[in-house]
Amino acid sequence: MLLDYEILKLAWWVLVGVLLIGFAITDGMDMGVGNLLPFLGKTDTERRIIINTVGPHWEGNQVWFITAGGAIFAAWPAVYAAAFSGFYLAMLLVLFALFFRPVGFDYRSKIESTKWRNAWDWGIFAGGFIPALIFGVAFGNLLQGVPFHLDEFLRVTYDATFIWALIPLLNPFAILAGLISVAMLTGHGATWLQMRADESIAARARQTGAILGVTTALLFALAGLWIRIGNFDYFVIVSQPPLDALPNPLTKEVAMQAGALFNIYSSHPFAIAAPLVGIAGPLLMAAMSYLGRGGFAFFFSALGMTGIISTAGLSMFPFIMPSSSDMTSSLTIWDASSSHLTLTVMFWAAVIFMPIVLGYTIWCYARMWGRITVEEIDARSHSAY
Template sequence: MILDYETLKLVWWLLVGVLLIGFAITDGMDMGVGMLLPFLGKEDTERRVIINTVGPHWDGNQVWLITAGGAIFAAWPIVYATAFSGFYMAMLLVLFALFFRPVGFDYRSKLPDPRWRTAWDWGLFAGGFVPALIFGVAFGNLLQGVPFRLDDMLRSHYEGSLFLALLPLLNPFALLCGVVSVAMLALHGATWLQLRTVDPLAGRARQAALILGAVVVVTFALAGVWVAFGIDGYRVVSQAAPGSLPDPLAKEVVRAPGAWLDVYGRMPLAVLAPAVGFLGAALAVLFSVAARPGLAFLSSALAQAGIILTAGFSMFPFIMPSSTHPGSSLTVWDSTSSHLTLSVMFWAVVIFLPLVLTYTVWCYSRMWGKVTVEEIKARSVSAY
């Protein structure tokens, strides 16, 4: 079966979304646990319990982020190049924060000095909090538009200061999106800790989930109101046929208030995405109160999927709109690789993604069970 070019463009938009959701559910869980580590663990043994709930899997989960980056590079090369120009300092900050995770997991327990271990606990916190915040801030800036243009040779030019690039990114709306991201990942980590630990740690995680779930609902609602009434969206007025060869400059784009809500008029079913986001966060809180950690974890995962899909659906077909030159904005239809490249990548996904998912499920099943303080104390040497 050979898919036509237009269909493949749409398929890869969906697949990149799947990879981002997979990253949020798996590695986002690890980041959420890291953010909660210094606060829920009251003494060293409890913190070792928290670390051991994600220790065997965090590196495998992070592959989702690497794969998503690779997919964007291969499927949307011009988006990848433009994003690195505009978000270069932000990406470096994420990279440096992620360094704390492998080193923290491996070296935290090598010395018994409380100061050494506490320092690494806060390093693991930074390794979860900083990327979560920056990812949310990045989406907030995408919704507002990024200051770049394409020249006649389709070379992207970022129209901002490279070394001061972080300052414009940290605007109020983007920071609100960052809070949504931090809260939803921390909520996911709290539901995971309920699932993998026992009281009193599980009880503290339940209390944290109540607060974080409320923060997710409130901030997600505020972001939605802001998108509807506070910032201009982008709208394609005319463009080449979706199945034609990519040419980002062969279209006309305008900015207009409320344009990010157009999709909900064209496709009413798209409203299910924000509904799932709100419902998932609310159910995560309710199931936490009811001491049903498995259902709370699944609800939290649904909340993340709904929130990410809401951003994707609202921006469709835009991937990276330009705030300074709207006609240079990059969309699903005009920023992709060749038909052959998308086809080869598609069949690679069809073959290998089920194998990766099967192996991941097997790994979790082999290492499943509650992690307890007694188990940690019984070990004279721990890998984490």
């Protein structure tokens, strides 16, 4: 059954957002734990405890990342092409950093050497910190526009040389967005350790979670003030074909407007819930961490992440990847989508299989639930982690 094309375009904007939030909550938790590994683990046994809290789940959690990338490729092929052109070096850096995580998990315990294990612990840290920072920097650049253009055949060209392609991405606002991402994911990892790690580690994780919750809220609020006070120019659509028309980004007219990132909140007041949750979630996470309520801290951390990511998506709507060098080439949910049939097939596949994946994931967490203790780790000294 073919659903309305306009509704499908909007539905896939929501579904891709859900996948990105799912990735942040699950695999972001693993990254956050990796970021804390060299600091909260004072002994080799404590570091093994930290690793074992995510050991059974991290590979499954990465599926959210792979699925989100696949969904972007299938639902928005033009966005996929432009992103992998413009962010090529950044994505390679993410990929190389992510190599350290599986190798670190599998190889750190192969040799009983302090130097060997410490080196892999810092590799696991790099595998969490670098992707978290770059993902935030990427979002920060999307909020400002990326220099690319489309030719008459809709081929993407990135308007920067290969050597210097990474430098313009490291602008002050993008770095702030990267710091928000690092604080958010690391704090989320701290809430996980509060529930799963031995009490000595959990106590340190509570202090860390309280600090990072407040830090995330303050940095997120600072970014909002920066945009408001700085009166950021953003992209607005002046004219475009019908929303259910065949995709062609070059058939619309785009202009810049001061403060346009806040337009969604005046036209749809309910959207203000996203930034409010983005601030309240980390603050409540900090409060629950301070009170020793790890489960509530994890919930409010996930809620805050949902609010922060939703704020970015809603503020940019309907743009997915705006172009700072050729505004007409900017990609939106209306003109960067795949065909009607492709979106329909993918939609029904998501409706059928996502509940199955979610159910299996919840079952896995339930079956492997429990606090990892020093005694348990000492009892299996020859385990993989």
